[in-house]
Amino acid sequence: MILEQEIKLQVVNDNIIDLAAIEWLKPYWQSEPVTQQLVSTYFDTPDLYLINNGVGLRLRQVGNQWLQTVKCTGKVQDGLHQREEWEHEIGSDKFDLKQLKQTPLAEMIDDAEIWPNLQPVFTTDFERQTIQLELDDKTQLELAYDRGEVRTDTSAKPIHEIELELKSGSIESLKLLADELVKLLPVQYHDESKAHRGYRLITESSVT
Numbered sequence: 001m002i003l004e005q006e007i008k009l010q011v012v013n014d015n016i017i018d019l020a021a022i023e024w025l026k027p028y029w030q031s032e033p034v035t036q037q038l039v040s041t042y043f044d045t046p047d048l049y050l051i052n053n054g055v056g057l058r059l060r061q062v063g064n065q066w067l068q069t070v071k072c073t074g075k076v077q078d079g080l081h082q083r084e085e086w087e088h089e090i091g092s093d094k095f096d097l098k099q100l101k102q103t104p105l106a107e108m109i110d111d112a113e114i115w116p117n118l119q120p121v122f123t124t125d126f127e128r129q130t131i132q133l134e135l136d137d138k139t140q141l142e143l144a145y146d147r148g149e150v151r152t153d154t155s156a157k158p159i160h161e162i163e164l165e166l167k168s169g170s171i172e173s174l175k176l177l178a179d180e181l182v183k184l185l186p187v188q189y190h191d192e193s194k195a196h197r198g199y200r201l202i203t204e205s206s207v208t
Contacts, residue, residue, distance in 0.1 A: 001103075004071070004085040006165040007178040010190035014160070017185060019131060019145060024180075030132040030140075036062055038146075040124045042198055045117045055104050056195045057118075059093055066090050070103040071195070079178065079189030080171075122152045122198035126159045132167075135177065139169025150198045157197055162187060 011017065019025070019033060040060040044050045050057055054073040059066060068090050074083025086103040090096045097109060108114045126148025133141040144163040149156045162181065166174045181187060192200075 001084055001086050003082065004074075004165070005080070005082050005171060005174070006163050007079045007174060008081060008190040008193070009079065009162040009164070009178065009181060009185075009187035011160040011162065012186045012188055015186070016147070017145060017162075019129060019143070022184070024184075025133075025143075028133040028135055030134050033129050033131050035127060035129045038062055038124070038126055038128050038148075040194075041120045042122050042124075042195060043118050044121045045114060046119065048121070048199070048202070049114055050105075050108070051195075051199055053108075055108075057100075057105065058195070059095070061093070066093055068095055068099065070100065070105055072104060076191045076193075079191060080175070081191075081193060121202060122150060124148065124150045124159065124194050124198065133177075135169070135173050137170060137173055139173040140167040141165065141169075141174060141177065142167060146194075150194055150201065152198070152201050155201050155204070157201060159194060159197075161190060 038060060040058045042056065042058045044057070056071045056073070058069050060069060066089065068088055070086040072084045074081065088096060088099045090099075100106070101109060126146045129145045131143045133143055135141065142165045144165070146159050146161050146163065148159045150159055164174055164178055178189070182189065
């Protein structure tokens with residue numbers, strides 16, 4: 001288990017941001033940008049038992065690689081997301097129950113009223129451009145620029161955001177860098193995760 005700490009910045013228009021054009025950021029680059037297509041399927045029961053109990057479950061495909069991830073709801077304030085995360089590489093698109101039993105899902109897996117009713121509920125499909133950063137105080141960050149969509153069977157919403165994830169070092173340095181990006185780019189702090197956007201789509205679809 002790790003404590004994921006990241007700041008989400010929502011892009012407020014449809015224009016593509018050229019990360020290489022942000023000259024003041026370049027001295028902090030520790031890698032050239034890497035671009036990947038990420039497709040994630042989120043699972044829950046028809047009555048959304050998992051998210052109603054503060055847990056999210058997804059399978060993510062990155063090329064030929066599969067990752068299963070469990071996240072707790074955690075806390076969010078002013079764009080800063082802090083939550084416990086369990087992520088494991090697996091050999092296929094089938095859940096590794098042994099690993100999942102080391103997470104908050106353990107009791108749910110053994111519950112005949114819950115686990116057999118698990119089903120895909122929504123998908124996120126987006127292109128991610130990532131750059132590894134090291135700031136002056138040696139704080140290590142990952143900058144991820146995501147463009148794509150979250151969709152259910154009946155509706156979809158765009159994804160257009162920047163995530164700044166703390167790998168090591170100072171949370172204050174993470175916040176200061178985010179402040180600079182907000183000043184200079186068409187972005188704003190955003191408290192809604194991709195997963196919660198997907199669940200909001202489900203709720204909206206059930207109402208209409």
